[in-house]
Amino acid sequence: MKLQESSFRSGLRSGTTLALILLFLVLIGFNASGAALLARLFGQTTLSGQLPPAIFGIVFIALLAVGQGISSALASRRRNAARPWVSSFAAAGLAGLALAVFILVMGSLYQNGADFRKTLYALSPAYIKFLTVDQMPIVGAAISLAVMLLAGGLAGLGAIYLPFGRYCQRVKTMFVRFWNLDGSRSLRANRYFKFGLYAVLVLMCFFVPRVWGSYWNYVFGLVGIYVLLGLGLNIIVGLSGQLVLGYVAFFAIGAYSVALLNAPIPHNLMWGFWAAVVIGILLAALSGFLIGLPLMRLRGDYLAIVTMGFGEIIRVLLKSDLLTSFTGGPRGVQDIRGPSLFGQSFSSDIDFMYLIILAVALALFIASRLQNSRVGRSWIAIREDETVAQASGVNTTRYKLLALALGAAFAGLGGVLFAARNQFTGPEDHVLMVSINVLSLVIVGGMGSVPGVVLGAFALKGLPEILRELANYRLLAFGALLVIMMIARPQGLWPVGRPSLQRKEAPDSPTENDKPNQEAPNG
Amino acid sequence: MTALSSVSFKTPQLVARIIRSVIGIIVVVWAAMRIYNVLFVNQAYGLDTWVRFGITGLIIGGMYALIAIGYTLVYGILGMINFAHGEVMMIGTFGGYFVLEALAAIPAPTLANPDLNFLNAQPLLSILLAFLAGTLAASLMGYLLEKIAYRPLRNAPRLAPLISAIGASIFLQNAVQLLFSPQLRDYTNPDALARGTGWSIEIAGSQVLVTYTGVLSFVLSILLMVGLYVLVQKTRIGRAMRAVAQDKKTAALMGVDVDAVISQTFIISGALAGAAGVMWGIHNGLVYYFLGFIPGIKAFTAAVLGGIGNIPGAMLGGLVLGLVESIGPAALGIDFQLKDVIAFLILVLVLIFRPSGLLGAASVEEKL
Numbered sequence: 001m002k003l004q005e006s007s008f009r010s011g012l013r014s015g016t017t018l019a020l021i022l023l024f025l026v027l028i029g030f031n032a033s034g035a036a037l038l039a040r041l042f043g044q045t046t047l048s049g050q051l052p053p054a055i056f057g058i059v060f061i062a063l064l065a066v067g068q069g070i071s072s073a074l075a076s077r078r079r080n081a082a083r084p085w086v087s088s089f090a091a092a093g094l095a096g097l098a099l100a101v102f103i104l105v106m107g108s109l110y111q112n113g114a115d116f117r118k119t120l121y122a123l124s125p126a127y128i129k130f131l132t133v134d135q136m137p138i139v140g141a142a143i144s145l146a147v148m149l150l151a152g153g154l155a156g157l158g159a160i161y162l163p164f165g166r167y168c169q170r171v172k173t174m175f176v177r178f179w180n181l182d183g184s185r186s187l188r189a190n191r192y193f194k195f196g197l198y199a200v201l202v203l204m205c206f207f208v209p210r211v212w213g214s215y216w217n218y219v220f221g222l223v224g225i226y227v228l229l230g231l232g233l234n235i236i237v238g239l240s241g242q243l244v245l246g247y248v249a250f251f252a253i254g255a256y257s258v259a260l261l262n263a264p265i266p267h268n269l270m271w272g273f274w275a276a277v278v279i280g281i282l283l284a285a286l287s288g289f290l291i292g293l294p295l296m297r298l299r300g301d302y303l304a305i306v307t308m309g310f311g312e313i314i315r316v317l318l319k320s321d322l323l324t325s326f327t328g329g330p331r332g333v334q335d336i337r338g339p340s341l342f343g344q345s346f347s348s349d350i351d352f353m354y355l356i357i358l359a360v361a362l363a364l365f366i367a368s369r370l371q372n373s374r375v376g377r378s379w380i381a382i383r384e385d386e387t388v389a390q391a392s393g394v395n396t397t398r399y400k401l402l403a404l405a406l407g408a409a410f411a412g413l414g415g416v417l418f419a420a421r422n423q424f425t426g427p428e429d430h431v432l433m434v435s436i437n438v439l440s441l442v443i444v445g446g447m448g449s450v451p452g453v454v455l456g457a458f459a460l461k462g463l464p465e466i467l468r469e470l471a472n473y474r475l476l477a478f479g480a481l482l483v484i485m486m487i488a489r490p491q492g493l494w495p496v497g498r499p500s501l502q503r504k505e506a507p508d509s510p511t512e513n514d515k516p517n518q519e520a521p522n523g
Numbered sequence: 524m525t526a527l528s529s530v531s532f533k534t535p536q537l538v539a540r541i542i543r544s545v546i547g548i549i550v551v552v553w554a555a556m557r558i559y560n561v562l563f564v565n566q567a568y569g570l571d572t573w574v575r576f577g578i579t580g581l582i583i584g585g586m587y588a589l590i591a592i593g594y595t596l597v598y599g600i601l602g603m604i605n606f607a608h609g610e611v612m613m614i615g616t617f618g619g620y621f622v623l624e625a626l627a628a629i630p631a632p633t634l635a636n637p638d639l640n641f642l643n644a645q646p647l648l649s650i651l652l653a654f655l656a657g658t659l660a661a662s663l664m665g666y667l668l669e670k671i672a673y674r675p676l677r678n679a680p681r682l683a684p685l686i687s688a689i690g691a692s693i694f695l696q697n698a699v700q701l702l703f704s705p706q707l708r709d710y711t712n713p714d715a716l717a718r719g720t721g722w723s724i725e726i727a728g729s730q731v732l733v734t735y736t737g738v739l740s741f742v743l744s745i746l747l748m749v750g751l752y753v754l755v756q757k758t759r760i761g762r763a764m765r766a767v768a769q770d771k772k773t774a775a776l777m778g779v780d781v782d783a784v785i786s787q788t789f790i791i792s793g794a795l796a797g798a799a800g801v802m803w804g805i806h807n808g809l810v811y812y813f814l815g816f817i818p819g820i821k822a823f824t825a826a827v828l829g830g831i832g833n834i835p836g837a838m839l840g841g842l843v844l845g846l847v848e849s850i851g852p853a854a855l856g857i858d859f860q861l862k863d864v865i866a867f868l869i870l871v872l873v874l875i876f877r878p879s880g881l882l883g884a885a886s887v888e889e890k891l
Contacts, residue, residue, distance in 0.1 A: 024698070027702055119624075119703065120703070121701070121702065294542055294543045294546065295875070298874060301603065301681070301685050304604075305604065305823060305827075306870065309868075310867075312820075312863070313868065319860075321858060321860065440690075473701070476693075476694060479692070479693030482693070483671070483672045483687045483690040483691055483694065486676060486683045486686050486687040486690070
């Protein structure tokens with residue numbers, strides 16, 4: 001009896017959290033967007049400004065309840081509570097009850113002509129009708145409650161009594177066994193096999209941009225530019241451990257160097273794209289070095305705020321009338337001439353995709369080589385503990401400056417490509433949010449991990465384009481993701497494998513692998 | 524080899540020091556020349572204008588000081604920058620806004636004026652309620668912020684809480700934007716406290732307006748600062764806070780509930796930021812989701828300027844920053860658009876040249 005009660009109670013506790021999150025999601029109108037996404041999966045497009053059929057809203061909350069039901073049932077089972085599925089019913093029921101009460105109250109109020117849109121922006125009469133499944137409020141509330149209770153509870157029952165977990169385990173074991181088979185190992189180690197893989201990759205990079213059209217070229221070009229930015233910031237934050245929030249300043253320097261050198265207004269220099277690439281990279285690296293010099297004394301959070309100050313200063317200066325004659329002022333620089341190759345224009349979307357792929361490949365090569373070099377190890381030493389690194393003979397100032405300059409150079413290249421591809425750049429391209437986006441992707445991917453950066457760029461820049469119904473909620477998700485990642489998985493989605501440089505001795509030191517990216521707490 | 528490495532070890536630091544001094548000299552000489560130019564050569568502004576700038580600066584500075592105290596309290600106890608503090612203030616502004624809106628919707632007709640609403644019938648009570656609501660909302664936000672985003676990271680490496688704070692800040696901005704719409708809204712003041720009304724005093728032959736909202740904000744911020752000082756120095760809670768700030772472990776051994784003290788700190792700093800937020804709304808008149816960002820950064824600048832971790836320093840820093848920011852563009856003879864640049868420059872310069880701030884605190888380098 002006691003045990004079952006604890007199962008029930010834990011269900012109520014997680015149900016309270018779910019209820020709050022659910023109500024928040026309903027209040028910001030997330031339900032409708034999620035339902036629209038589901039509707040697109042089933043082949044029904046929803047025009048912007050319109051709502052999908054209400055049935056998808058029900059499916060959406062049912063999916064939420066299923067997730068909650070499975071997780072609370074498994075959590076209860078981990079605590080060895082009796083009848084763990086009770087907690088699923090309790091959690092989903094409580095959340096469903098909260099939703100039902102909300103729908104009932106709002107539905108009745110709206111039936112009597114209330115309108116809260118002035119305060120709560122998302123609650124349009126159509127949205128309330130969508131929530132009540134086009135029924136009377138009491139019926140809509142009952143449907144929501146019943147669906148959530150049943151979906152959550154049954155999912156909990158299923159998670160406990162159906163052998164899904166065992167299936168997953170079995171598939172995983174099979175995969176691991178295959179991965180470790182002698183044949184597959186020797187195949188992976190085989191040089192010709194590797195060359196074959198690379199060849200396929202190169203062919204794909206060559207043909208895919210020609211096939212999939214300009215929209216995807218645009219999206220993946222953006223992802224590529226963010227991979228570049230992420231690789232650069234990864235050197236600064238992930239490897240050398242300096243939190244820089246003004247990264248967008250270097251991006252702006254790259255963008256403005258191609259803009260000012262290759263646009264008719266304001267200077268009409270027309271030096272050509274390739275000169276601008278070199279100058280942009282060099283200028284960005286130089287500015288990274290110069291900004292870094294006076295700041296080498298600062299660590300951690302102070303460096304973050306000061307560099308953010310620098311980024312904001314640059315943005316305000318670009319926007320102000322002071323520099324209008326030099327940088328085009330708040331209206332930015334238009335008609336930036338694209339690159340040309342052997343006298344022919346090389347600036348269609350496909351050509352830019354090739355350029356970006358080339359730049360990303362080069363950057364990936366440089367970044368991964370740097371990481372495993374003496375320089376990379378010095379950076380990691382500085383990140384782990386600056387005082388100890390200094391005591392062991394690492395010239396911390398020099399290596400930190402090197403990291404800043406190199407990271408800035410990557411950003412400069414990214415900025416050049418970005419501005420040249422858009423044929424425009426202005427102060428609004430260089431807001432703090434760019435820095436935050438890049439920082440998020442580095443952290444989500446895993447600080448210090450090169451494949452992590454690629455994964456993070458795809459997840460944070462590519463995925464929102466694919467899930468475009470949810471585009472409004474992207475920044476909200478970024479914020480939540482940063483907090484959640486720090487708490488639940490600080491090493492990132494694809495953490496870097498540190499032991500490659502360590503002697504492989506015994507399996508009894510797993511602690512090194514567990515949290516490879518954490519700085520030692522100093523001070 | 525050793526000689527070589529020691530040379531290469533010192534050179535960048537020497538270069539850095541030289542660059543730092545050169546920057547310092549350039550900034551000081553340039554500022555002195557501009558100020559001399561404005562004051563004695565051009566004489567662009569009369570005394571009345573300077574007084575106007577000074578009044579604006581003091582009013583804004585009082586708000587900066589209140590927010591800065593929050594940064595300093597949290598930094599003193601946890602050693603972290605509460606990056607989302609500006610958003611806590613924004614929540615406070617919204618709290619006050621909704622209460623004022625609600626009160627304006629309550630009719631309170633009298634015989635003389637049948638259209639009267641509660642807001643104008645009881646202006647003082649309404650303002651009090653608005654401050655109460657803003658303060659409560661912001662303290663609740665501060666409490667939740669600590670509990671959800673910072674407490675799990677108490678023993679994590681240094682960067683983790685900062686990144687979490689950045690995430691929380693973005694989350695709050697966007698949550699408010701999605702909940703309450705991205706539009707700018709006018710703050711509803713009672714008619715007796717309408718913006719732009721006030722006493723006018725005569726200085727150097729022209730009228731200088733001292734707004735009611737400004738006086739209310741400034742007086743209230745001074746009162747709150749005095750109250751906070753008493754709270755920290757004279758009460759049991761304050762003593763516990765100071766003990767935890769000095770040494771968490773020893774304080775815990777002496778029977779101080781460290782978790783509770785940290786929660787109280789966030790509640791108190793949230794309350795101050797919330798009050799500042801309502802003042803911001805009443806005095807400046809606009810409320811929107813991004814409103815907390817700039818005051819947040821500026822108040823952080825103020826906290827650093829006064830010496831972070833130092834409560835009187837934060838108060839002084841806030842007032843000084845407010846004054847510099849409103850007088851600075853005129854005194855230096857530069858565009859008023861660049862007001863924000865001055866604050867950021869002060870932040871950068873203070874951190875480069877005097878990281879311990881005006882009143883001094885534990886050195887930034889040692890604390891880190």
